[in-house]
Amino acid sequence: MSGRVHAGLTIVAVVFTTYLVAGALVWTGPVEQPIVFIAALATYLATTWLCIFWDAAPRTRPVASGTGSGDDDEDLLRRGGELPLWACVLALAAAAVVPAATWYAVAETARLEPFATWSLGGIGALLTIVMVRRRVIVAWAGLVLLAISSAAWIGVVGALTLGLVGAVVWVVAAQLLMALVDRAAVDTAELTGIQRRSSEWLASQDGRRRERRVRVQQALEVAGPVLIRTIETDGLLSETEREQARLAEGTLRDELRGPRLLDESVRARLHEARRRGSIVTVLDEGGLDDASGDALDAIRADLARALEGAASDRIYIRTSPHESVAVTVVGRSLEGGDPDADEVVDLWHEISHPGDDAR
Known part of the structure; x- marks a missing residue:
């Protein structure tokens, strides 16, 4: 009472x-x-x-x-x-x-x-x-x-x-x-x-709606010019425009699949890797939900350094639910550049949660 x-x-x-x-x-x-x-x-x-x-x-x-x-x-x-x-x-x-x-x-x-x-x-x-x-x-x-x-x-x-x-x-x-x-x-x-x-449910829904609006706005900013050009030319794009479309598609996939891993520096490294011809896959599979803002900044900075100059044919970036490993970066390339050869791992980098010593 x-x-x-x-x-x-x-x-x-x-x-x-x-x-x-x-x-x-x-x-x-x-x-x-x-x-x-x-x-x-x-x-x-x-x-x-x-x-x-x-x-x-x-x-x-x-x-x-x-x-x-x-x-x-x-x-x-x-x-x-x-x-x-x-x-x-x-x-x-x-x-x-x-x-x-x-x-x-x-x-x-x-x-x-x-x-x-x-x-x-x-x-x-x-x-x-x-x-x-x-x-x-x-x-x-x-x-x-x-x-x-x-x-x-x-x-x-x-x-x-x-x-x-x-x-x-x-x-x-x-x-x-x-x-x-x-x-x-x-x-x-x-x-x-x-x-x-x-x-709490209404607040989470409101947050998701705001996030969707942000994602839509980013998609329009990235893919809008390419889509407009595609419509104008009836799909007859030049090689340069096709390359821009490929880069725009990769950027959109990154924003949808791994937004918590991205900042301006990481986006720039991913863009550079794709320009060099790498196929980059970014997946956020959990493990960073409880990470603080400072921890995410440290992880992104480490990820940007790992991607700097990476020239693997395929680059896989995945978050990890492991208690110490936050993100794993794996690069695979054809051995000797031979299309008939097997792929070998030429890049391996583990990013630990800030405060952990394991790498």
Whole structure:
């Protein structure tokens, strides 16, 4: 519950229990043991206020989202702090001793007077507080003790007509109220989790839309002039224009397949390699999703150095899911330039994640 509601309920509990004690001081009949009577009032008031104030700050506990999304994340649900065990023992002792001490202190003829039966409502209020402090069994055990004590001192009928039923009703109402509050809190936590995941999904979709717009703009910038020229000439391109189309196609493939590996320096090295006649393949197969901006800059700089002057017939650049290797660069060429010969590896370079020593 919120801080304002918690503070408001605390004030109400303090005022109400103080009112009950004040009403018990209005003696309308003989009190044979006033010291015992006053001690019972003081014990009740001290016990009640301890149960109200001791360690009463709301706690957080994990609650499963329950949305059926399959996510493992959990939300934190705030709820009132449980009453300490020693305070529970003190509350049970008060439920057993205070009513008995009150009726012992007054004359037998005054035991049915309102000032003598205050303990039925007072202990009922105490056990209601115990119930609100998440000690269900203790609250019901206290009611049993109160029922036994009151029945022994003023009879079953007197106990039922002078406040025991009201005490039971208060405790039952508190238990139902806390169950409803907990259910509402769980529902709120679930709805909050759904809203958060929806916001994250919308943000990711918005990011993907922006990325697609950027990719489309880049594609138009790279391939637009070539496509316009192709349409104008009805596909009859010169050798120079065909070469430009081949370079534009390779650039587009790079932007689509490995955008996280690219910066201006890497793009320039790839363009130079293709101009030298190399067939370059760039693939981002994962492994860089968690890399920071500085780490990506270091990887790209290393990649640009590895590609500088590379003259292999085929160059393969792939990211790696390996824990230490970020990117692998492999170059293959025909042995001796013979078209009938097998390809040999003439370039091998591994780029490790920044901070790793392995190469």
